[in-house]
Amino acid sequence: MLMDEILQGESATVDHRYYDQLPADYEITASDIENLCNSLYKTAVENADRKSSSVDIRRINANTLLSWGVLAERSGKLVPTNAFSLLTGHYNLPCKVQCGVFRGSSRALLVGRQEFQGPIQKQVQDVYEYVLTKCGLRTEIRGLYRYDSYEFPKESLREAIVNAVVHRSYLEHSDVTVFLYDDRLEITSPGGLLQTVTIERIKEGYSKVRNRALTDAFIYMNLIDQYGSGIPRILEEFRQEGLVEPKLVDMGADFRVIFKRRNIFDTDDTDDTNATEDSIDEKICEIMQQDNEVTVNRLAERLHTSRSTVLRSIKRLKNNGLVQRIGDNRNGKWQVVNVKY
The missing domain is CATH 1.10.10.10 (Winged helix-like DNA-binding domain superfamily/Winged helix DNA-binding domain)
Known part of the structure; x- marks a missing residue:
């Protein structure tokens, strides 16, 4: 985390670059740039549709990526940065999410495991869908309509995964982990809280960006709404649904979010009114x-x-x-x- 502080402290004021904005050591073509622009646009449209957003999604180009720091300019030539690598799945950086399902409340008995790689925006969607398949689902029929209810608010789950992937330290050679136990879900991202950031301030909407280029790209893709809004929105959604507030844990070298699992089916032998x-x-x-x-x-x-x-x-x-x-x-x-x- 010390290097994070150096890069985002002194470097952020000297050459205005974050670690994800530093040039990567390989070459790309105009076609590579166009493909990434098209991919980000497609994801932005899909997420706007998911949110029923009426926002008009603009097309982006090389200049947009350059302004975010996804591209850099060297000797008059556009070159990829670490952010470009992460958004395209170019593996010169630690870039995986490890998922595990455990029986009980410890890691003694692993019953399911999956590893996700590739562009980090795709990792977010893949991990989100994987966790949902492992969670309990209640279905209610109200009139002519079917309503599905998961253990966790779906948008809060997606938000927590996004935060873990976007705001992790890519200087740490370890993976984001998403572990599901019988009583809880733990989402852990490498890299502790940056200086001046505390759990209390996070809950109030305070943020300090670790990966500026990735954050801008995820805002464009409608995966992040605005700086500092993620955790307060998760807490509010849990409150609205009457759920136990998620636990935020600063582990020094890592940051962890814990969702307590809820019973969505009755445990009474004769009464299954909560589930068809x-x-x-x-x-x-x-x-x-x-x-x-x-x-x-x-x-x-x-x-x-x-x-x-x-x-x-x-x-x-x-x-x-x-x-x-x-x-x-x-x-x-x-x-x-x-x-x-």
Whole structure:
């Protein structure tokens, strides 16, 4: 973190550059620049549509990238910076996200693992989608409409992943980690808080940019709204949904955000009013497709419901010809025969 402070302290005032704005040691073509511009534009439009935003997304060009620090100029020639490398997946920097799913509340038993590489904006989307597949989902039918509810507010989850990827220290040779336990989700990014930044000030919207070029690019892509808005927005969304406030932890060399998991299904054996039968059946089919050796007890843990509820669901699925058991109860496997969902 010391080098971060040097680069963003003295260097930021001397040559106005941050680490992500420093030139990278390879050459690019005009086509490479055009491809990145088109990719960022496409992502910006997709995220504007997701947010139902009426903002008119402008096209960008080499001059835009130069103004952000994604490109630099050397001897009259445009060259890539570290930010260009990260936005295109050029691996001259540590640029991965490690995801893990653990049974229990410690790292003693790893039950799922995935590593994400490539352009960091794609990593954000891939990690976001991965975590959602591992979380409990409740489906409610209200009139003619279906409403899905996850354990965590979806926009807060995306925001926390964006923060971890964009505001991490790329001087640290370690990865962003996203670990899901039975009781919590931990998102950890390398690089502690910069000088003058405290947990209390972050909650109030104070920010100090570590990667200026990446931040500008992510604002353009509608993945960041404005400086310092991310954490306050997450806290507010959790408050509005009546959830436990996320825990922010300054670990010195790392920064961690912890979301407490919530039960979205009833745990009472006779009362499943918080979940329709179809929603439970659908989730069980999804889990069985991912892990054909999953046990009834593990299904109950994953869905935050009772064992009897899972057994009733499996019976329905078997009767409807959607699932069958290959082998005995002890050593057999599940097979999703006819995917309805």
